[in-house]
Amino acid sequence: MSETLSIHVNRDGLHxxxxxxxxxxxxxxxxxxxxxxxxIHAHLHLDDDLSEAASxxxxxxxxxADDTRHVTVTVRDAPASGKLKIVTGYGAETAYVDVEIHELDEQQDSIPVDESLSKPQRRHSARTESASSNVVKNLPLILLGLFAVVLAFGAGLVVDGGVALFGALVVLAGLGAAAYFLLQ
Structure with missing residues (x-):
């Protein structure tokens, strides 16, 4: 519940x-x-009861002028209560705040831990997971590459076999290089 206590000075007049x-x-x-x-000068004072638990x-x-000054109040002991005195203008204005310090609720700040966390977990390689997700993302590109290879081999059967076969191998090598870089 660590909070900030805002004190406004000179808002409705000097001090x-x-x-x-x-x-x-x-x-x-x-x-x-x-x-x-x-x-302005502001004087802050914790009464006797509060100063035993905080400082x-x-x-x-x-x-x-038109600035904010942050002052830390360190709590050493709880529960406690008392008054914070604020004085401005060397006593021209005085205000009091009732401060209540509650015991820290350990359960509120804790994180529940399940028993399954104490058992060893199977390790999944991040590389394997990213590779499988890349395959899914690039599935249309892979299918298009396979279609290009089939088309090149088909052209090789219809046209002069040697030149078409060389073209099909070049397409296949390009597809293999693209797949390698996509899966990295």
Whole structure:
């Protein structure tokens, strides 16, 4: 449930703070300080109860005009609850967020594993699978090549045998080379 707590400052006036009244998580989370106006300093503070389970890397943050500053809150222990205090304008505005940290639900983040995964699997060669799929894709081309070979041998029987036979062998060699490259 790792989420982001958005805090909007300077949206409705200088030093104004707009934030949800409560926030719930089960893991470390990010605070996004979104400044909608002039540059500002924001002070973040975890109350005593919350600071026993979580921590901030720094408490004072400068946020440039029309910029967002991301602050990580590292959760060490759960469950826990407490208040996050946000102060702007050196005390001109103050807001509080009730933070609830739930225990991490291991089952929610787990991936079920079937017993069949523990048994050895027959290995299929990727080359064999791709070759068979290439044969299916190129079946019309292969049939056209075979028709050309049959036509060349038929012409060899009707016309002078030696020249037609040579032509049929050239067509057959070309078909073999094409098949080799198609199946790669």
């Amino acid at each position: 104004h703070i707009d934030v949800a009244q409560s926030f719930e998580t089960d893991d470390s989370f990010t605070i996004a300080l979104k400044n909608h106006g002039a540059p 901030l890397g720094a408490t004072n943050h400068y946020v440039k």
